[in-house]
Amino acid sequence: MKAEIISVGTELLLGQIANTDAQYISQELSKLGIGVYYHTVVGDNWDRTVDAISLAASRCDIVILTGGLGPTADDLTKEALCSYLGLECVMHQRSYERLCERMKKHNITAMTQNNYKQAMFPESATVLDNDHGTAPGMYYEREDAHVFAALPGPPSELKPMFSNYVMPLLQKKSGKVLVSRVLRMYGIGESSMETRVKDILDAQTNPTVAPLLGNGDVTLRITAMADNLQEAKLLIEPTEKALTERLGEYIYGYDDDTPQSVLVELLKQKGLTVATAESCTGGLIASRITDVQGSSEVFNEGFVTYANEAKVKHLGVKEQTLIDYGAVSEQTAREMVLGLIERTNCDVAIAVTGIAGPGGGTHDKPVGLVWVGVAVKTSDGIKLSVTKNNFVGNREKIKFSTSTTAIINAIKMIKNL
Amino acid sequence: MKAEIISVGTELLLGQIANTDAQYISQELSKLGIGVYYHTVVGDNWDRTVDAISLAASRCDIVILTGGLGPTADDLTKEALCSYLGLECVMHQRSYERLCERMKKHNITAMTQNNYKQAMFPESATVLDNDHGTAPGMYYEREDAHVFAALPGPPSELKPMFSNYVMPLLQKKSGKVLVSRVLRMYGIGESSMETRVKDILDAQTNPTVAPLLGNGDVTLRITAMADNLQEAKLLIEPTEKALTERLGEYIYGYDDDTPQSVLVELLKQKGLTVATAESCTGGLIASRITDVQGSSEVFNEGFVTYANEAKVKHLGVKEQTLIDYGAVSEQTAREMVLGLIERTNCDVAIAVTGIAGPGGGTHDKPVGLVWVGVAVKTSDGIKLSVTKNNFVGNREKIKFSTSTTAIINAIKMIKNL
Numbered sequence: 001m002k003a004e005i006i007s008v009g010t011e012l013l014l015g016q017i018a019n020t021d022a023q024y025i026s027q028e029l030s031k032l033g034i035g036v037y038y039h040t041v042v043g044d045n046w047d048r049t050v051d052a053i054s055l056a057a058s059r060c061d062i063v064i065l066t067g068g069l070g071p072t073a074d075d076l077t078k079e080a081l082c083s084y085l086g087l088e089c090v091m092h093q094r095s096y097e098r099l100c101e102r103m104k105k106h107n108i109t110a111m112t113q114n115n116y117k118q119a120m121f122p123e124s125a126t127v128l129d130n131d132h133g134t135a136p137g138m139y140y141e142r143e144d145a146h147v148f149a150a151l152p153g154p155p156s157e158l159k160p161m162f163s164n165y166v167m168p169l170l171q172k173k174s175g176k177v178l179v180s181r182v183l184r185m186y187g188i189g190e191s192s193m194e195t196r197v198k199d200i201l202d203a204q205t206n207p208t209v210a211p212l213l214g215n216g217d218v219t220l221r222i223t224a225m226a227d228n229l230q231e232a233k234l235l236i237e238p239t240e241k242a243l244t245e246r247l248g249e250y251i252y253g254y255d256d257d258t259p260q261s262v263l264v265e266l267l268k269q270k271g272l273t274v275a276t277a278e279s280c281t282g283g284l285i286a287s288r289i290t291d292v293q294g295s296s297e298v299f300n301e302g303f304v305t306y307a308n309e310a311k312v313k314h315l316g317v318k319e320q321t322l323i324d325y326g327a328v329s330e331q332t333a334r335e336m337v338l339g340l341i342e343r344t345n346c347d348v349a350i351a352v353t354g355i356a357g358p359g360g361g362t363h364d365k366p367v368g369l370v371w372v373g374v375a376v377k378t379s380d381g382i383k384l385s386v387t388k389n390n391f392v393g394n395r396e397k398i399k400f401s402t403s404t405t406a407i408i409n410a411i412k413m414i415k416n417l
Numbered sequence: 418m419k420a421e422i423i424s425v426g427t428e429l430l431l432g433q434i435a436n437t438d439a440q441y442i443s444q445e446l447s448k449l450g451i452g453v454y455y456h457t458v459v460g461d462n463w464d465r466t467v468d469a470i471s472l473a474a475s476r477c478d479i480v481i482l483t484g485g486l487g488p489t490a491d492d493l494t495k496e497a498l499c500s501y502l503g504l505e506c507v508m509h510q511r512s513y514e515r516l517c518e519r520m521k522k523h524n525i526t527a528m529t530q531n532n533y534k535q536a537m538f539p540e541s542a543t544v545l546d547n548d549h550g551t552a553p554g555m556y557y558e559r560e561d562a563h564v565f566a567a568l569p570g571p572p573s574e575l576k577p578m579f580s581n582y583v584m585p586l587l588q589k590k591s592g593k594v595l596v597s598r599v600l601r602m603y604g605i606g607e608s609s610m611e612t613r614v615k616d617i618l619d620a621q622t623n624p625t626v627a628p629l630l631g632n633g634d635v636t637l638r639i640t641a642m643a644d645n646l647q648e649a650k651l652l653i654e655p656t657e658k659a660l661t662e663r664l665g666e667y668i669y670g671y672d673d674d675t676p677q678s679v680l681v682e683l684l685k686q687k688g689l690t691v692a693t694a695e696s697c698t699g700g701l702i703a704s705r706i707t708d709v710q711g712s713s714e715v716f717n718e719g720f721v722t723y724a725n726e727a728k729v730k731h732l733g734v735k736e737q738t739l740i741d742y743g744a745v746s747e748q749t750a751r752e753m754v755l756g757l758i759e760r761t762n763c764d765v766a767i768a769v770t771g772i773a774g775p776g777g778g779t780h781d782k783p784v785g786l787v788w789v790g791v792a793v794k795t796s797d798g799i800k801l802s803v804t805k806n807n808f809v810g811n812r813e814k815i816k817f818s819t820s821t822t823a824i825i826n827a828i829k830m831i832k833n834l
Contacts (some may be wrong), residue, residue: 010627015443018435022458026687036430037465041439048454071608072628105809106606114608132810156814189717201599276700276721282707283693283700286721288700291813293775301727304693304703304719306712309762314718345726356712396708 001174002037003029003062008077009153010043012067021066021151021158028162031178032170033225034062044068049080053148057084060395061146062170067153069135071114078121078138078150081196085148087122087138095119095127095136102134121359128165133157139169147173178225179232181240185218185250186408193218196246200239207235209243218250252408259407260288260295266414267298267348274410275346276302277315277336279327280354280370285403301344315339315351328353328365333386337373341382348414350406354389356398368392370402374409378417385413408412418591419454420446420479423469425494427460429484432477438483438568438575444510445584450593450642451479455812461485466497470565474501479587480564484570486552488531494568495538495555502557504539512536512544512553519551545582556586595642596649598657601674602635602667603825610635613663618657624652625646627661637669660811669825675820676703676824683831684715684765691827692763693719694732694753696744697771702820718761722753732756733769745770745782750803754790758799765831766792767823771806773815785809787819791826795834802830 005022012019022039029036037060042048049068056063068077082089096119103115106283118135128137130152137151149156149166165169171177190211194201197220201209207224222244224235253262267274276286276299279375286302289295303314311317316339317332325331336351337376354370361367368391376383387409391401422439425567429436439456446453454477459465466485473480485494499506513536520532529667532537535552538544545554547569554568568575585731602610607628611618614637618626637660640732641652660781661668668677684691693703693716703719706712728734733756734749742748753768757827793800804826808818 007456012440012456013443014447015440015445017451018437018440020435023429023432025433025547026430028432030431036432037460039429039456039458043454074613074627084755101785102809105807107807108606108609112608121711132814157808231436260614269470278700281704282712282716283703283719283721285693285706286700287698287816290697290723290773291816292723293812295699296723299699300724301731302721302723304700304721305596306719307717344516356707395710 001034001062002060003034003064004038004040004056004060005036005064005066006040006042006049006056006151007066008042008044008049008068010074012041015041020077020155021153024155025064025066025162028167029170031180031223032167032235034170034174043076044076045078046076049077050084053081053084057146057148063146063148064166065148065150066158069118069137069150069152071112071118071134073114075135079309079372081138081148081150082122084121085142087124087140089120089122090115090134092119092127093123094129095121097132098129098136108306126169128161130157131160131164137161137165139166140179141173148372153155161324176225176227177229177232178223179236180221180223180230180255181236181245181254182249183220183222183240183243183251184253185220185247186252186259186404188218188247188250190218193220193247193250197243200242204239207239209239220247252411258288258292259404259411261292263407263411263414264289264292264295264298266411268294270414270417272347273298273345274348274350275300275340275344275349277309277349278302278304278351279306279336280356281352281399281403281406282306284399285350285352285406288403300346303340308340311336314343316343327370328355328369330371330386330388333371333373334384337375337384337386338382341375341377347377349373350410350411352402352406354391354398354402356395356402358395360410366390368398370398372402372406372409374406376413376417383413383417385409418451418479419477420451420481421455421457421473421477422453422481422483423457423459423466423473423610424483424570425459425461425466425485425556426492429458431458432522434583437572438570441572441576442481442483442579445579446479446587447595447597448589449584449591450595451587451591453692461491461493463493466494467501470498470501474563474565480563480565481583482565482567485577486535486554486567486569488535488551490531490613496534498555498565499539502539502559504541504557506537506539508533509538509553510537511546512538515546515553516551527811532725543586547574548577548581554578556583577598593642593644594646594649595640596646596653597638597640598653598669599672600637600639600657600660600664601670602637602664602771603669603676603821605635605664605667607635610637610664610667614660617659621656624656624657637664664716669828674822675705675709676828678709680824680828681706681709681712683828685711687831687834689764689831690715690717690762691765691767692717692761694766694768695719695721696723696728696753696769697773698769698816698820698823699723701743701816702769704823705820715767717763719780720757728753730759734819745772745786745788747803747805748791748819750788751801754792754801754803755799758792758794764794765827766790767827769819769823771808771815772820773812773819775812783807785815787815787822789823789826791823793830793834801834802826
């Protein structure tokens with residue numbers, strides 16, 4: 001099966017956003033063994049949208065549209081698709097009710113005509129609930145087995161709708177299951193990781209093994225195509241074992257794991273709590289930990305000690321240490337993390353201090369220099385690790401790399417208890 | 418002039434990378450008043466690439482190709498373009514010499530036939546030097562004034578080549594400038610914003626006014642096309658004034674502003690500092706504030722008081738308040754923010770407490786219920802605001818909405834001092 005993804009939105013053609021929707025859908029379709037042959041972007045324009053649909057249908061079996069499902073007059077994707085398909089839209093009761101409920105929750109009393117059009121669909125289409133926004137999507141299979149789908153543009157709405165509702169429908173259509181297992185690594189570069197397992201990567205056909213590009217993570221995705229889940233898992237197993245033999249020390253998690261989800265899970269298992277003291281990350285470590293559902297079981301408190309006085313006051317860092325070595329130093333990181341574990345009830349303490357830039361760097365202490373401290377209470381006293389890191393990139397990237405390293409270091413120390 | 422961007426690369430269709438090249442070129446072309454009408458992505462396939470060029474040339478005046486200029490057999494973009502144009506490639510002396518030099522620098526002694534093909538160009542084309550990689554690009558204007566360009570795919574090579582060599586050629590061709598002004602709003606929904614200014618939106622042709630979709634922001638972008646910058650600004654001014662009259666109360670910033678950048682700037686101007694006490698946001702407010710370069714001037718410390726004990730210990734929230742009203746209550750938010758401003762040196766205090774979910778909600782206190790407190794020291798004592806909010810979405814979205822509301826509330830209070 002061949003697929004084309006048509007993204008509708010003038011904001012794409014103005015370069016205001018990158019077409020990450022097409023990227024995401026392409027990744028997902030490849031899991032089903034569906035080849036994506038074209039991405040097309042058109043503006044919020046009726047004729048060009050209809051023409052794009054018509055061209056796509058002439059050369060592909062699956063046509064997926066993204067964007068242009070909102071309430072404004074500019075949003076015309078669904079209407080253009082239905083016009084091309086010759087289908088009339090009527091009010092879809094469930095969508096109407098969900099829309100009313102949502103408006104009520106947001107205290108919006110006056111629904112406009114434009115709001116209502118979001119709940120209008122052809123009777124023969126499958127309406128895809130939008131669990132994260134107002135505009136539902138649609139999925140339609142034509143008599144010639146061609147599939148057409150229209151999905152909302154915002155990634156936070158598109159992704160769950162695609163994976164929860166569109167993927168199962170397409171999977172049923174393809175008759176095969178594609179099962180993936182993602183190995184997530186940290187602390188190794190992508191090229192050296194690939195060099196270590198190149199022979200495995202090259203030799204595989206089913207399952208295939210390929211890196212999956214993402215948010216700073218180094219990953220390998222093992223993907224097996226089979227008639228059923230059981231068979232797919234049997235295909236994946238030996239490959240995963242072979243990869244783990246070579247890369248196990250760098251693997252911190254699997255599939256949808258994040259460093260923070262692995263840390264929270266580990267703390268829960270061991271009945272431990274964690275606290276944070278952050279300088280250059282400014283609260284990002286605590287924010288990432290508390291992104292994890294149920295993190296309140298293991299996280300009670302954190303400090304953002306941006307100024308020197310805050311480090312002294314809340315963590316007991318000695319003023320003389322700050323004078324002698326500076327805030328960005330091994331000594332300060334050590335006193336921060338030890339002060340944190342002594343002054344709070346936590347079992348695991350994480351502290352970071354560094355230079356996020358773009359200003360503030362010197363020859364001896366360049367932008368990107370970060371000290372990461374982790375301390376763990378054990379029956380033999382406090383176990384401590386303070387590491388020096390040199391991160392590259394802009395301010396946000398340095399903050400993010402620091403937070404990842406701190407969380408991974410904590411995971412390693414807890415695992416090695 | 419209408420433009421189409423064709424990106425050639427199977428890695429795009431597999432979703433391994435997003436099409437940021439098309440985004441970048443679109444942004445740049447819009448500055449010249451050149452409208453981008455289509456983005457197209459095809460794989461590394463001769464027939465589909467030639468077909469895409471042919472279709473683009475039939476509907477646009479400017480056709481820009483990215484990717485597929487490398488040395489491997491897969492790289493066929495330039496050859497497909499020249500084949501379509503009926504132009505023969507010959508060795509381009511400067512490119513050949515630059516290529517040899519580069520290979521020498523990288524200690525590559527054996528040049529293959531494939532390396533040489535990168536230096537082959539039609540005699541009638543303008544060869545664009547690649548100052549950051551091996552493959553030069555090409556620019557060609559056909560007798561009918563249609564422009565065709567082929568550029569390398571890696572952004573680090575594409576961007577300087579485009580801005581240094583292609584932009585000057587296109588600017589000469591277009592003779593116009595396009596200038597934009599973005600108004601950023603918060604506290605109003607997109608549809609009710611549009612309803613308020615629909616007549617202005619509909620009536621405009623130059624400048625045009627349209628919403629710009631973004632990360633939870635409601636925006637309007639005013640875009641003027643003119644002969645020069647000065648004239649464009651004069652066109653924008655009255656429209657901006659008219660929009661501000663109707664929407665001014667919701668506008669928090671302009672162009673690349675974020676809530677946090679506006680807050681930090683405002684604090685700097687007034688010589689004030691801010692501190693944070695976060696429950697449900699878990700450090701996100703502090704992290705967003707410290708994303709702003711130079712925020713250390715205005716931010717000294719923050720607390721993540723996730724557990725009740727932390728609220729009592731660090732902020733002086735009364736235990737009885739927590740028993741009587743619960744952690745998610747107006748009373749607790751009030752004591753958090755007042756405790757924060759009393760116990761730290763800050764001039765502005767921000768505190769939030771709420772239920773980020775997905776668990777923990779009850780009938781009276783549903784997921785998404787968040788109390789946001791802001792306190793400001795003034796000559797007349799402490800000015801206080803505590804607001805109740807009901808946010809929707811998943812955990813991360815509720816955290817994000819909470820942090821934005823807290824920052825915007827702080828901006829408003831400081832502005833109204």
